[in-house]
Amino acid sequence: xxxxxxxxxxxxxxxxxxxxxxxxxxxxxxxxxxxxxxxxxxxxxxxxxxxxxxxxxxxxxxxxxxxxxxxxxxxxxxxxxxxxxxxxxxxxxxxxxxxxxxxxxxxxxxxxxxxxxxxxxxxxxxxxxxxxxxxxxxxxxxxxxxxxxxxxxxxxxxxxxxxxxxxxxxxxxxxxxxxxxxxxxxxxxxxxxxxxxxxxxxxxxxxxxxxxxxxxxxxxxxxxxxxxxxxxxxxxxxxxxxxxxxxxxxxxxxxxxxxxxxxxxxxxxxxxxxxxxxxxxxxxxxxxxxxxxxxxxxxxxxxxxxxxxxxxxxxxxxxxxxxxxxxxxxxxxxxxxxxxxxxxxxxxxxxxxxxxxxxxxxxxxxxxxxxxxxxxxxxxxxxxxxxxxxxxxxxxxxxxxxxxxxxxxxxxxxxxxxxxxxxxxxxxxxxxxxxxxxxxxxxxxxxxxxxxxxxxxxxxxxxxxxxxxxxxxxxxxxxxxxxxxxxx
Amino acid sequence: xxxxxxxxxxxxxxxxxxxxxxxxxxxxxxxxxxxxxxxxxxxxxxxxxxxxxxxxxxxxxxxxxxxxxxxxxxxxxxxxxxxxxxxxxxxxxxxxxxxxxxxxxxxxxxxxxxxxxxxxxxxxxxxxxxxxxxxxxxxxxxxxxxxxxxxxxxxxxxxxxxxxxxxxxxxxxxxxxxxxxxxxxxxxxxxxxxxxxxxxxxxxxxxxxxxxxxxxxxxxxxxxxxxxxxxxxxxxxxxxxxxxxxxxxxxxxxxxxx
Ligand SMILES: Nc1ncnc2c1ncn2[C@@H]1O[C@H](COP(=O)(O)OP(=O)(O)O)[C@@H](O)[C@H]1O
Ligand SMILES: [Mg+2]
Numbered sequence: 175x176x177x178x179x180x181x182x183x184x185x186x187x188x189x190x191x192x193x194x195x196x197x198x199x200x201x202x203x204x205x206x207x208x209x210x211x212x213x214x215x216x217x218x219x220x221x222x223x224x225x226x227x228x229x230x231x232x233x234x235x236x237x238x239x240x241x242x243x244x245x246x247x248x249x250x251x252x253x254x255x256x257x258x259x260x261x262x263x264x265x266x267x268x269x270x271x272x273x274x275x276x277x278x279x280x281x282x283x284x285x286x287x288x289x290x291x292x293x294x295x296x297x298x299x300x301x302x303x304x305x306x307x308x309x310x311x312x313x314x315x316x317x318x319x320x321x322x323x324x325x326x327x328x329x330x331x332x333x334x335x336x337x338x339x340x341x342x343x344x345x346x347x348x349x350x351x352x353x354x355x356x357x358x359x360x361x362x363x364x365x366x367x368x369x370x371x372x373x374x375x376x377x378x379x380x381x382x383x384x385x386x387x388x389x390x391x392x393x394x395x396x397x398x399x400x401x402x403x404x405x406x407x408x409x410x411x412x413x414x415x416x417x418x419x420x421x422x423x424x425x426x427x428x429x430x431x432x433x434x435x436x437x438x439x440x441x442x443x444x445x446x447x448x449x450x451x452x453x454x455x456x457x458x459x460x461x462x463x464x465x466x467x468x469x470x471x472x473x474x475x476x477x478x479x480x481x482x483x484x485x486x487x488x489x490x491x492x493x494x495x496x497x498x499x500x501x502x503x504x505x506x507x508x509x510x511x512x513x514x515x516x517x518x519x520x521x522x523x524x525x526x527x528x529x530x531x532x533x534x535x536x537x538x539x540x541x542x543x544x545x546x547x548x549x550x551x552x553x554x555x556x557x558x559x560x561x562x563x564x565x566x567x568x569x570x571x572x573x574x575x576x577x578x579x580x581x582x583x584x585x586x587x588x589x590x591x592x593x594x595x596x597x598x599x600x601x602x603x604x605x606x607x608x609x610x611x612x613x614x615x616x617x618x619x620x621x622x623x624x625x626x627x628x629x630x631x632x633x634x635x636x637x638x639x640x641x642x643x644x645x646x647x648x649x650x651x652x653x654x655x656x657x658x659x660x661x662x
Numbered sequence: 663x664x665x666x667x668x669x670x671x672x673x674x675x676x677x678x679x680x681x682x683x684x685x686x687x688x689x690x691x692x693x694x695x696x697x698x699x700x701x702x703x704x705x706x707x708x709x710x711x712x713x714x715x716x717x718x719x720x721x722x723x724x725x726x727x728x729x730x731x732x733x734x735x736x737x738x739x740x741x742x743x744x745x746x747x748x749x750x751x752x753x754x755x756x757x758x759x760x761x762x763x764x765x766x767x768x769x770x771x772x773x774x775x776x777x778x779x780x781x782x783x784x785x786x787x788x789x790x791x792x793x794x795x796x797x798x799x800x801x802x803x804x805x806x807x808x809x810x811x812x813x814x815x816x817x818x819x820x821x822x823x824x825x826x827x828x829x830x831x832x833x834x835x836x837x838x839x840x841x842x843x844x845x846x847x848x849x850x851x852x853x854x855x856x857x858x859x860x861x862x863x864x865x866x867x868x869x870x871x872x873x874x875x876x877x878x879x880x881x882x883x884x885x886x887x888x889x890x891x892x893x894x895x896x897x898x899x900x901x902x903x904x905x906x907x908x909x910x911x912x913x914x915x916x917x918x919x920x
Binding site: 610 | 767
C-alpha cells in the first residue's frame, strides 16, 4: 500500500530488507519439514516402475491372504487400462512418469510399539516433526508411516481394553481379516478411478480403525505420513469403521523433503459410519511442492450417523481430492469443511461430493480457497439428491480469496437433484483483500503483511476453529510462512 | 501551551486529489486547506455532504486513494506525506472511521491486542491488557462478550462506533481525527461517544472532530470551528460558529452568497 505520493528511498530499502528476510523464512519448509534422511541403511527399495512382478513381490512380502493378492493384480489391470482423467489438471497429470517411481520402499523391517524400537534415524525424523511430543500431550494413539510402512504405532491402554482397534492396515488385515474382508474396498472399489486402482494394486500402510458399539473415543487418534525418498510413491490405505453409536476423531498429517523431481502420494480412505455413530476425519496436508497428491476419500453414513471431513490442503504441486459422503440412512448428516491454499506453482483442485440417498439427510459443505503468487485454486463439487430422499437439506458455500492479480480461482459446482421435496442452498463468493480493509487495519498500527495475514486468518477461521488447539496454532503458523515466504 | 512547540497539526494550502485504480489523478477535492491545531485543543470541522470532510480525514491517515497535489500537512513539525499508514498510527495518529470495516473471522480481542502491540512497538502483557479493556468496556456500556465477537461483523451502527471508541481509548492517540462519529447515533450512544472523546482530552493531545451536525458539539465543546465547503475552509471561528451554522444552514457561507 503506497500512501500519498509513494515510499521514500529509506522505506524502499527497509521494505527490501524485510522482503529478503521473509524469503529466508519462506525457506523454512526445507529446514522444518524438507530435510532428507540418509537411505543407506534402508531395508528394501523396489526398482523403479510398475508391473505384476512388483505387485506380486509386495503381496508375497506381506504374506497376504490369497484374496488380497488377487485383488491387487486385478486392480493393476484396471489401472493400466484406465485412461488418465481428462479433467482437473490434465497437463500436470500427463507429466507423471509412472515408470520413474519407486512403488515400495521400506526403511526398516521392524515396527515399534515404543519409539525406542524405531530405527534411530527414523525416530529422529519424527522427533523433529514433533510427533512423540504431540502423542504425549494430547493424542489417544499414533501411527507413523515412513515411506511405505508404518514404523510405529501405539494406542492408549484404556482404549485397547474397550476393544478399540487402531493399527496399521497391514496388521489390521492380518489380525482382523474377517472385518477387513467384509468392508475393504466396498466404499471405494478399485475401478472407481485410475488412482484408486493404482492404490489397490500397490497399497501399503495406512490405518485400520474399528470402534466398537457405543464406545466414544474422546481424544484424537493421529496418523502421520512421511515420504523421504526421491521419486517415491506412497500408497497408504485407510479403513475406519465406527460401529453403532460410537464416536472417533482421526487426524492425519503429512510432509516430505523438497526434491527437484516429483513424488506421488495416492491414498484411498474409506469410512463406514454405522447407525448413530460419528466420525470426524481431519487432514492437514502439507506436502512439499514436488508431491502429486491424488487421493480418494469417501464415507458411507448410515441412519442418524454423522461424518465430518475437515480437510486442509497447503502443500503439494497438484492436489486432486474430493472427500465424499454417501448418506444412505435416514437423517444421516455430512459436514465437509475444507481450506486450500495455493501458492506459487501450486494447483489445489479440491472439493467435495455429497450423495443423498435416504430421506431427511442433511449436508453442509463449506469450502475456503486462498490463492497467491500465481497459485491456482479450484473448487469442484457435486451434490446429488436421489429420488426418494425426501426432506433432504443441502447447504453449499464456497468462498475464494485471491491475494494478487496473477492468482486464480475457479468454482465448478454441480447439482443433480432428482427429488422435489428438498431444500438446496448454494452460495459462492470471490473476494480480494480490499484496499479499504488494509487501510483500516494499517491505520491501527498493523503493517501491510500483518494486516493481510489477519484477513487471511479471519477468512479461514470457520475452519481453524474446528481444529484441536495445537493444530489451529500450527495451521496459522504454516499460513504465516506461506504468506511471508513469497513477499517481494 | 507555549507556541515554541510545533503544533500537533499544521495544514498549509493543502491540496488533495483522488487517484483512480489505473493510477490516474482526478480533479482536486481539497483546494488549499490551512489550519493549525495545537495540543490541548479540539477543532470541529463542519461541512455538508460532499464538501471533502472524509477526504481530509483519510489523507491525514495516508489513504492510498488520495494524493497530495500541493501544500503540506505537518504533524508535530514533520511532513506526513510519504509516511506509511501504520507508521502514522505508531506516531500517535488515529482515525475514527465513518464506516468502520467488518473483519469476519477476526476476533475483537485479537485485533485490539495486535493493534496495541503494533502502536506501542511491544507486546502488552495479558495482566495489563485485560483490566484495561474491562475498564473501558464498562465506561462504554459494552458487555464483556463483545470481546469474543468478530470485528464489526453484524454490529449495529451504535456498536460499531462504540468499538471505534474502545479502540481509540486503548491506543490513547496524540491526535484523533473523528469522521462523523456522531452520524446515526441515538442520544444515549452520542453521550457515550462524547464522553470518550472528552476523556481523551489533555494538554498533550488534540482532536479533530469532523461533523455534519452541531449536535455533538453540545457535548464536546470545540475550541475552534471551521466550515468546509467544496474543498475550502470558508469560515473559521469559536464554538458559537457551530450554532450559527445549525440555525442558518451552510448556504449563506457559500461564495457569492449574501
Ligand atoms: N476516490 C474518489 N474519487 C473521486 N472522487 C471522490 C473520491 N472520494 C471522494 N470523492 C469526491 O470528493 C468529494 C468529497 O467527498 P467526501 O470527502 O467524501 O465528502 P464528505 O465526507 O464531506 O461528505 C465528493 O464530491 C466526492 O464525490
Ligand atoms: Mg464523509
